[in-house]
Amino acid sequence: MKYALYLGCTVQAEQFGYEASVRAVLPSFGVELVDMQGTSCCGYPSHSSVNLQAWLYLSARNMAIAEQMGLTLFPLCNGCHLSFVETKHALDENPRLKRKINKVLRNEGLVYTGGGELIHILELLHDAVGKEAIQRAVKNKLTGLKFAAHPGCHAIRPSMLGRPDDAENPQKLDDLIRWLGAESMDYPGKIDCCGSSLAATAGKAVMEIAGDKLLAVKKHGFDGLVTTCPFCFKIFDNRQRAIQATLGEKSLEVPIFYYTQLLGAAMGIGEERLGLELNQSQVDPVISHVYGGK
Amino acid sequence: MRMNAEVCDQCGECPSACPVSDKIKDFNPRRLIAKVSLGRIDELLNSEAIWTCTACLKCKERCPESISPYDVILELRRLAIREGRNYPAGIVEAAKSVEETGVIQQPQAMRTRSRGRKDRSSLGLPPAEKPHDLKKFAEALKEISK
Numbered sequence: 001m002k003y004a005l006y007l008g009c010t011v012q013a014e015q016f017g018y019e020a021s022v023r024a025v026l027p028s029f030g031v032e033l034v035d036m037q038g039t040s041c042c043g044y045p046s047h048s049s050v051n052l053q054a055w056l057y058l059s060a061r062n063m064a065i066a067e068q069m070g071l072t073l074f075p076l077c078n079g080c081h082l083s084f085v086e087t088k089h090a091l092d093e094n095p096r097l098k099r100k101i102n103k104v105l106r107n108e109g110l111v112y113t114g115g116g117e118l119i120h121i122l123e124l125l126h127d128a129v130g131k132e133a134i135q136r137a138v139k140n141k142l143t144g145l146k147f148a149a150h151p152g153c154h155a156i157r158p159s160m161l162g163r164p165d166d167a168e169n170p171q172k173l174d175d176l177i178r179w180l181g182a183e184s185m186d187y188p189g190k191i192d193c194c195g196s197s198l199a200a201t202a203g204k205a206v207m208e209i210a211g212d213k214l215l216a217v218k219k220h221g222f223d224g225l226v227t228t229c230p231f232c233f234k235i236f237d238n239r240q241r242a243i244q245a246t247l248g249e250k251s252l253e254v255p256i257f258y259y260t261q262l263l264g265a266a267m268g269i270g271e272e273r274l275g276l277e278l279n280q281s282q283v284d285p286v287i288s289h290v291y292g293g294k
Numbered sequence: 295m296r297m298n299a300e301v302c303d304q305c306g307e308c309p310s311a312c313p314v315s316d317k318i319k320d321f322n323p324r325r326l327i328a329k330v331s332l333g334r335i336d337e338l339l340n341s342e343a344i345w346t347c348t349a350c351l352k353c354k355e356r357c358p359e360s361i362s363p364y365d366v367i368l369e370l371r372r373l374a375i376r377e378g379r380n381y382p383a384g385i386v387e388a389a390k391s392v393e394e395t396g397v398i399q400q401p402q403a404m405r406t407r408s409r410g411r412k413d414r415s416s417l418g419l420p421p422a423e424k425p426h427d428l429k430k431f432a433e434a435l436k437e438i439s440k
Contacts, residue, residue, distance in 0.1 A: 009398040012414075012422045016404060020417055038426045040396040045349070046388040049371040057438040058392070104434045108427070157351035160360075167355050193313040193350035200384035201345050205317040209348070275417060277406040284407075 001128060002032040003074035003119065004066040008230070009041050011076050015230040017275030018076060021260035022121075024273040028137060029129045033074070036065055038108075042075070044083035045197060053097065059087035060101050063118075064110040072117035074124065078154035078229040081120050085161050088114055120164035121228050122155060125259070126172040134179045139268040140290050141181030147262070148222040149173035149184050150213070150236070152229030153193050167191070176259055177226055180266040184226075189216045194232040207246035210235045214243060214254045224255035224286055226262060233258060237281045255283040265290045299330035299366060301359045308363050311352035321346045323353050323363035330366060339374045345382050393432050396424035 011019050026033060041047075043058030063084055066073035075081045091098040091114055102112055125134070151170045159167040170191065177184035195209030214236065217225050227233055235243075237256035244252050256279060264274040271277070271287060308323040309315040315322050321343050329338055338344055347367045354362040374381055388398045401422045403413040414422060425431035 007423070013397065013399040013401045014404055016412065016414065016417050016419060019419055023419070035420055036423060039423045040425050040431065041392045041398050043392075046392040046398050049368055049385055050375050050389045051439045052372060054389075054435055054439045057435065101438065104438045107430060107434055108425075153348075153350040153352070157355045158362075159355060191352075193348050193352070195313060195348050197348050198314070198346060201382045202314075202318060205314060205346070206348075208317050209313050275412075277408065277410070278404050278412060280405070280407060 001030055001124075002034060002071055003124070004036050004069050004071040005033040006036055006039060006042075006062060006066070006073055006075040006080060008075055008077040008080040009046075010079075010230040010234065015233060017261060017278040018228075018230055018233065018258045020273060020275035021258055021264050022076060024269050025260050025264045025267060026124075028267065029133050031124070031129070034069065034071060036062075036069070039065060042077075042080040042083040043087075044079050048083070053101075055083070056087045056090055056097065057101050057104065059083045060091060060098075060112040061105060061108070061110060063087070063114075063116050064105055064112040067113060067116040068110060072119050074119050074121070076121060076228075076230065078120075078152045079231060081118070082154040082161075082163075084118050085163075088118075089161055120155065121260075122151065122164040122172045122176075125176055125263075131175070131179050134176070134263070137263075138180055138266045140266050142177075142262070142266055142290060143181045145223045145286065145289065146183040146185070146221065147177045147257075148187055148217045148220070148225045149177060149190065150194070150225050150227040150229075150232055151191075152227055152232045153191075155229065156191060173226065173228065173259065177262070180262060182223075182262075185220075187216055187220045187222070189213050194229075194235045196231040196235045199235070204246060206235065207239070207243045210239070211243045211247040211249070211252070214240070214252055215247075215249070217254050218252060222254075224257055224281075224283070226257050226259050228259050237279055240281050253282045255279075255286050256281045257283065257286075262290075298361055299327045302327045302331060302361055303359060304328060305358060307356045307358065308353035311356050313348055313350055313352075314346055318346055323347075323367075327361060327363055327366065330370075335370070335373075338370055339377060339379050344370045344374065345385070393435050394428070396428060396431060397422070 043055035195206035
């Protein structure tokens with residue numbers, strides 16, 4: 001299994017715990033990650049609200065680089081993944097625009113055929129690596145811990161474009177959590193938004209939207225929330241203090257993890273290689289539980 | 295856009311699914327679609343409402359008429375920018391950053407829980423990627439944006 005690793009703006013600029021843990025865990029499953037050269041933003045959300053053709057061009061350009069490498073494109077971010085899927089759909093429907101985009105791509109020696117493959121991290125872990133390999137890799141079983149799965153909006157909607165998991169009843173991330181020996185179950189608001197894309201324009205509303213989710217997670221007795229989306233992580237983890245302040249809930253502590261961080265810890269990989277020191281939420285009790293093997 | 299909005303039954307699936315309608319009173323995708331179908335586009339282009347969607351896509355998922363208030367909102371945003379209406383500065387800043395540097399944000403040194411700082415190199419991560427020829431990249435974006 002060999003993939004073209006596409007980081008996207010948010011992961012490569014700041015969400016190092018995600019990238020580090022992905023690089024630390026996947027090779028153990030025979031997954032070879034090849035770094036892409038000359039990539040740019042996927043166009044979402046930089047151009048999706050500004051100029052349609054520029055948005056589709058940016059996504060097509062990155063897909064063309066993966067095509068040139070002859071590898072399946074593997075973006076880490078839910079937003080980038082959906083942007084690639086939307087672009088492919090739009091250009092399949094509009095051959096004229098596809099020709100126009102290719103005319104401009106030619107300046108950089110690139111061609112977008114639309115024939116390249118794309119994979120989401122949930123598909124890679126759940127469907128390609130699979131239950132048996134993951135269970136076999138677990139050294140520290142996460143027994144006695146219960147995690148809320150938060151797949152994130154763009155991993156599950158819109159179903160009409162084909163997403164990695166079901167729009168109304170996503171279960172892949174729950175399965176992945178269970179394969180580590182922990183519990184996972186549905187909770188109210190599981191498929192709800194984190195609010196992150198409003199961070200710049202309606203800060204208070206974002207904190208309230210994200211706060212509703214954290215309150216539900218807390219109320220239902222979870223030991224933490226697990227996601228694979230950098231935007232969601234940024235809000236739930238990096239901004240958890242601000243959420244507490246907005247809601248006036250100082251004791252609202254919810255440890256937040258990237259799934260690959262939990263997987264790595266369960267595999268016995270050292271926490272520094274998983275970027276766990278960068279999580280801002282109170283993850284220490286869970287981490288000691290996992291490494292202590294209690 | 296208007297044709298699409300005209301098939302709306304005003305059933306209310308979209309505001310009941312919308313995470314923002316619950317928090318910001320002025321934002322209601324059902325009412326927004328009603329305005330589009332009545333041709334009140336100009337009013338929408340000047341409203342803050344079109345900038346307060348989180349892009350969660352629940353309205354698109356659940357609309358029984360496949361209207362997708364989300365896509366209508368994106369279309370309205372692009373129209374508002376093209377016409378030079380009021381829009382949040384952050385929107386065009388992100389686009390400008392991509393045009394100049396290839397990415398929305400530059401790599402930072404991130405805070406650790408123990409109040410240290412870590413950047414890509416101290417974590418052993420390879421240098422961040424960007425287009426090799428930024429001038430050519432910017433020209434291409436300009437060309438395709440026409």
